Every structure is written in C-alpha cells, then in structure tokens.
Amino acid sequence: MNSMKLLSSSKSLAQNGVFSRFYYTNRFNKATLYSRISPLGSPDKSVEAELDDWLKHGNNIRVAELQRIIHDLRKRKRFTQALQVSEWMNKKGLCAFSPTEHAVQLDLIGKVRGFLSAESYFNKLKDQDKTEKTYGALLNCYVRQRQIDKSLSHLQKMKELGFASSTLTYNDIMCLYTNIGQHEKVPDVLREMKENNVSPDNFSYRICINSLGVRSDLEGIEEILTEMEDQPHIKMDWNTYAVVASFYIKAGLTEKAIDALKKSEQKLDNKDGTGYNHLISLYTSLGNKAEVLRLWGLEKEACKRYINKDFIIMLQSLVKLDEFEEAEKILKEWESSGNYYDFRIPNIIIVGYVKKGLHEKAETMLENLKEKGKTTIPNSWGIVAASYLDKGQAKKAFKCMKAALSLFTENKGWKPNLRVVTSILDWLGDEGSVQEVEEFVESLKRTVPVDRKMYHTLLKANVRHGERVDKVLDLMKADKINEDEETKSILAMKSS
Template sequence: MLMLMDVKLLSKTLIRNVMWRTYYTNRTNKVTLYSKISPLGNPSLSLVPELEYWVHQGKKLRVGELQRIIHDLRKRKRFSQALEVSEWMKRKGVCIFSATEHAVQLDLIGRVRGFLSAESYFNDLRDEDKTDKTYGALLNCYVRQHQRDKSLSHLQKMKELGFASSPLTYNDIMCLYINLGQYEKVPDVLAEMKGNQVLPDNFSYRICMNSYGMRSDIEGMENVLEEMECQPHIVMDWNTYAVAANLYGKAGLTDKATNALKKSEKTLDKKDALGYNHLISLYASLGNKDEVLRLWSLEKTACKRHINRDYIVMLESLVRLGAFEEAEKVLEEWQSSGNCYDFRVPNTIIVGYIEKQLYGKAEVLLEDLIEKGKPTAPNIWGKVATGYLDIGETEKALECMKAALSIHVEKGWKPNHRVVRSLLSWLGDKGSVEEVEAFVESVRNVIPVNIKLYNALLKAHIRGGSTEINKVLDSMKTENIDEDEETKNILAMWQKLESA
C-alpha cells in the first residue's frame, strides 16, 4: 500500500484532462513511463514497483500512456503484466473505468485466471457497466476456454438485451464450434447471422471457409469464397485468399492453391512483412522453392527492416524444402543484419540438420555459436547427442551430452534417459574413473541419482584397480540406492579379481 505522501503525489501528478486520453508519444526523447516499462521483457517480472517508483518521483501519470502500455502488453501476449497495470490503475483510481476499460480488464482476467474469475468480475459490475462490450468480453472468455453451454447461454442473454448485433459475437460462436471440432455447425451460425441482419465481416467468412476445409468439402469452401467476393461491403484481403490456398494445398489441389496465392499477393500491402511471411510458408508447403525465394527477395526490397521472425519463417520454409545451401545463406544474412541475437533463428536450421541426420553440421554450427559467445540450449545439444548415439557415434554423443549438461539453464529440461544410460554404460566399460565421476556429477544435477550412475562408477573403479570401491558402496547406502542385477554381477566380478 502507498504511504500517505505517495497518495498525495498520485493526486498531484495525475492528469485527468481529456487531452491526455490519447496515446502519448515521446517526441523529445524524454524518459516516459512507456519507455521505462517496455524493455522489461521478462513476463514473470512485476511492473508494480516501476509504476510506484514513477509516482513516488513525482512524475506525470497519463491515462493514455497507461492504456497504451496495456495495449502493447496485450499485443505481445504479456497478459499477466497487462492485467497488473490495469488492476493498478483501478486500485489507485487513476481513472474512472468505463465499460471499455472493464471489458479489457475482464478479458485479461479470463486469460490469466480463467473464466470463473472473469465471470465473478462481470457479476460484480454495476448494471450500467454491463454493456455489449463487457458481455462480449465474457463471451470471448467462455469461447476461449471451450465452455459450450456457458457460451450459448450467454449468447442468448446477449440476444435478449440486443447486444448480439455485431459480427464479433457470431464470430466467437463460430470459433467455439471450430475449437470443439463441430465444424458442421459453423455454416448454420453464418446463416443465422445473415438472417438477423448482421453483415458478416472478412473473419466471419474465413471461419466458415475453414469449417468446410476441415471437412474436406472444397466445393462448400469455394461457394463461401464466391459469395464473399460478391459482397459490396467486403474488401477482399490477402488473408482470405491465403486461407483458400492453405485448404487447397491440404486437399492436394496444387494448381488451385497456387492460383489463390497469386490472388493473395495482388491484394497484399507491399510493406506487409507478416503477409509475405505467410505466403512464403504456404509456397514452401506446396514445395515451390522458386516462389519462396522470389517472395523473400520482394520482401527484402519492400520492407526496410527485417526482424528475427522474418528470418525464422524463411529458414523454416527452406529447411522444409531441404534447401540447406540457401538456408545457410539466409542465416549469414541474419548474422550480419545487426538484429539482436535470438537462438531460435539458428536453431531453425540446426533442427533441420538433425531431422536429416546431418549431426556433424548441427554440431559445427552449435560450436561456432559458442565460440562467438552466443548462448545455445541444452535440449538441442541433447538431440544431437541422441542422433550420434543412434548411428553408433558414442564418443561424439558423449561430447554433445557434456555440452548440454554444462549449459543446463532451462527449467524442466531433462536429458534423454536412454541416452544417459547408454553413455553411462559405455563410460563404465571404457572411461577413466575421472571421466565417469565428472559425467556422473553433471548428470546428477538434472536427474535423480539412480543405480545406473553407481554401476558406471563401480565398473570404472574396478577397471582402474581403484581401492575405493567400498567408498562407492557406502555412498550408495547413504543415498538409499538399492543394488540391481547388474550391480550384483559387477560386484561378483570384483570379488573374483580380489581373490585371484
């Protein structure tokens, strides 16, 4: 809770004038609240201390800027932080929440805490705040969490109140049936929508097209597309033709898919990188490398800046096509682009190498990244280790697993138990005591201690003529590790050697 002094500061710094209810832009390069919060990229990081500190410093607090922050956080799917800012605004009385602010907060509550919490928030609203916006936000929460009965019951209330007059409401219900796999019900919702004099929008038609595609009813999909093209209120966009191309492609109708992609490209804003990415992916799914490369060239010319997402899409497409030479060139472009490092970019081609059993290439690229001081990930090293082991390259598998264990940073990552057992068995038969002990120490940091680790240690000690077998056995007892059949055989061999 804020101290009394902080509350006074809040009241002094809060600008309620309507002129500040527009998005604030930093034209003088001054530090703004948005510029302080935006870089805090860790989704688990609380933003409240930054908000409190801003107020404590006596700086201006603008409603429009807070709304911009919430909008930006939602766009980046940082829903917990967006909810945190919204609840802080409400708690501090930064502004009187209208139905719009309530709808935003209700949506965020549903995403973060579930539909029951959203339902509770809705029920506590004043009657005047229960508008089409808040009703719609709750409906969206129900749909998102596949609550069929609640969604339909809520829709009925909205109809009774006259709140079901926008395509968004019906689109939600169509999405519900898509999510539930009840594709045959979607066209009926579109028909009801039109019967209630609610004009379908582009998204309405796309959902319906998808419902036919899911049932492999290409004719039905084409009928919807043709109807859409004839509607005077509809402006055909690249996304709709891309949906058609995707459905044609899945049905094996390559020529029709290509034709739809050509139509899509004609309606595409030439600076829309996201659109280019989508078309590139679709051409890759059709196996058309020439079109993938052509569109990439167009995108690079039309869009001044290429973010990591663009490179990932292009690399995924080339890897899917098996065009590794071209993919390697794109990776070089990314490395010299000046973009911030993101392991997902090189990882795309590394995964492709692994799928094609090009483990050597994958390992070389990983080692190159490490030499340049770039972080990698243990799971991908583990996959290379698995691949090497499967083709009998045990020593290389061991080196890759060591690399994975040395950079263990991912929560929940566990090495492949089969690979670990095989490597332990191999080390027990061939490795020195020091090698086995070092590997066991690394492994026990990420998986529970088990008898396989001790068996490897026992075998290495026996082969090396060690006198510390009893210490290993005492350690087993301390950690309550029971002997298995292999342990008994190892100890029997040791006793024979001792008595010889």
C-alpha cells in the same frame, strides 16, 4: 481465443508484434508515466505503487494517457498490469466509467481471474452500464473459456434485449463452436447472421472457411469464397486466399492451391513480412523451391529490414526442402544482418543436419558457435550425441553428451536421453579412464538421480585400471543401492 491464433489476419499479427512507443517520453525527453510502467515487464510486478508515486510527486495524470497505457499493455499481453491500471483509475474516481471502460475492465478481469469474476463484476454494474458493449465483453469471456451453456444462454439474453446486432457477437459464437470442435455448426451461425441483417466481415467468412476446410468441404469453401468476392463491403485480403490455399494443399489439389496463392500474393501489402512468410511456408508444403526463393527475394526488397522470425521461417522451409546449401547462404545473411543473436536460427540447420545423418556437420556448427562465445543449448548437443551413437561412434557421442551436461541449468526442462546415457555408460565402463568416468558421472548426477548403472560404470573402470573400489562401494551403500549379482560379477573381475 485459441482459434483466432489460427485465423487472425496479418494486420492483427503485425499489431501484436509492433508496440506503440510514441508516449514513452515527450518531445523534451522528459520521463512520462508510461516510461515508469513500461520497464515493469514481469506480470508479477505491481504498477499500482508507480501510479501512487507519480501522484505523490505532484504529477498530473490525464485519463487519455491512462487509457493509452491500458491499450498498450493489452496489446503486449500484460493483462494483469492493464487490469491494475484500469482498477486504480476506477478506484481513484479519475473519470466516470462509461460502458466502454466497464467493458474493457470486464474483459481484463475475465482474462486475469476467469469468467466467474467477470460475471460477478457484470452483475454489480448499474442498469445503464449493461449495454451491448458490456454484454459483449462478458460473452467473449464465456467463449474464451469454452463455457458452452453460459455462452448460449447469454447470447439468448442479448437477443431478447436487442444487443445481438453486431458482427463481433456472431463471430464469438462461431469461434466457440470452432474451439470445441463443433465445426458443422459454424455455417449455421453465419446463415443466421445474414438472416438477421448483420453483415459478416472478413473474419466471419474466414472462420466459416476454416470450419468447412476442417471437414474437407472444398465445395462449401468455394461457395463462401465466391460470396465474399461478390460482397461490395468486403475487401479481399491475402490471408483469406492463403487459408483456402492451405486446404487445397492438404487435399492434394496443387493447381487450385497455386491459383489461390497467386491471388493471395496480389492482395499482399508489399511491406507485410508476415504475409510473405506465410506464403513461403505454403509453397514449401508444395515442395516449390523456386517460389520460396522468389518470395524471399521480394520480401527482402520490399521490407528492407527483416527480423529473426523471417530468417526462422525461411531456414525452416529450406531445411524441409533439403536445400542445405541455400540454407547455409541464408544463415550467412543472418550473421551479417546485425540482428540480435538467437540460437534457434542456426539450430534449425543443426537439427536438419542430424535428421539427414550429417552429424559431423552438426557438431562442427556447434563447436564453431562455442568458439565464438555464442550460446548453445544442451538439447542440440544431446541429439548430436544420439546420432553418433546410432552410427556406433560412442566416443564422439560421449564428447557431445559431456558438452550437453556442461550446459545443464536447473528448471530449463532438458534432461539427458536415458537410452543415450545408458549406452555411453556401457562404453565408458569398458573403454573410459577412471577420471573420465568420475567426471561424467558427477555431471550426470546434477541432471538425474544417481542409480546403480552409474556405480557399476565406476566400479568397472576402477577394476580395469587396478584401482581400489572401497570408496565407490561405500558411496553406493550410502546412496542405499545394494550390491546385486552384476555388482559381484564386476568385483570378481578384479581377482581373475
């Protein structure tokens, strides 16, 4: 569910980022079924053929192994392939599906084919398989696709059958109201949950805290937080205090925010990089450089190995705080860390330089990366070009835009800024050589449709250098761009 992205705990985040590999090969380093399926990374690639081939070659397939494969593919968000394995297992009759297996398959059908298909699958189940698990799985499908009426009527049916006694069921409904923006209804669900003797968990309370925070009900947040702290079955975690701190920050209550952040840090597992990153971001919002650097030091000491995401969070924080000298130090740490190259990391500083008007430093960084054979992207060169243009340095803007165009790749989403291109064409028409204009227009035509401005620039350059323009006019006519008054004015320059 969308709201879960905002409210998920560090544990779930970590689980999504660290994938189980223990059954990739066995202790004799022989290939396993998983080692055949795992490399099929594209969701378009069917795993059914691999499963059939595995059986064809006389290999055994254990149900437990297939279940582990489904579990791992789900964690890695390869839902289509997980569904294929589940459906293949069912079709082959390798085991009698229990309500648990049906619930997993129903959930996958909902994710891959939508709630109508999940509903159809549920309706075809035998009565003994329509348990709290399968009812709950269908409710989750409705909630995920924001089907309000279906979710609430299905919940009512679950209540009538005595299947609405789990924390997960109420959490789903709270997430539904969060997803559709009806935050005022979330506390009522929590209240009903407790009245029905269903114990809220950390996630239940956190959804409620989030809904109260969105409505700026800080008093309500404090009441929920106190209730959580008084519950013997609740183990307070760093994420809850961090969520509370974020709402204090938005309200401008710095002292309360810092108090919540200190409590969050006390609950932090000292090897939880995600938690450190989150706290670093929140202290950045407070403008507290000292705490940002202190937590980075603790993270490096505790986690030993820090990944690119850690560097991204830290650099974003330092750039936001205008601490470019510290950011440059962190960048050097990354360069010597042995982590794989990721342009997003130096690009944080490059974009920061541009926003501060330090376009020369931004260009130098791009040039250095280029000289080292490292990948850069056209958008970064393009924003540096725009920055130069804003300072009236058209020649340097032209140079950067040339670099941007040289990196253009179809279907990558980047298009040159029209304002920047138009200004560069104006400058080229007045100052550029014929060769410069021809090369620039040629590369520009690969990114945007040819237009009158390009041809007028070509005409101006040729006229200024005393060259014939017949070929340019022929090409212009072939592209169905008729001469206008400006065209005639440019051609008149030749005879004057």
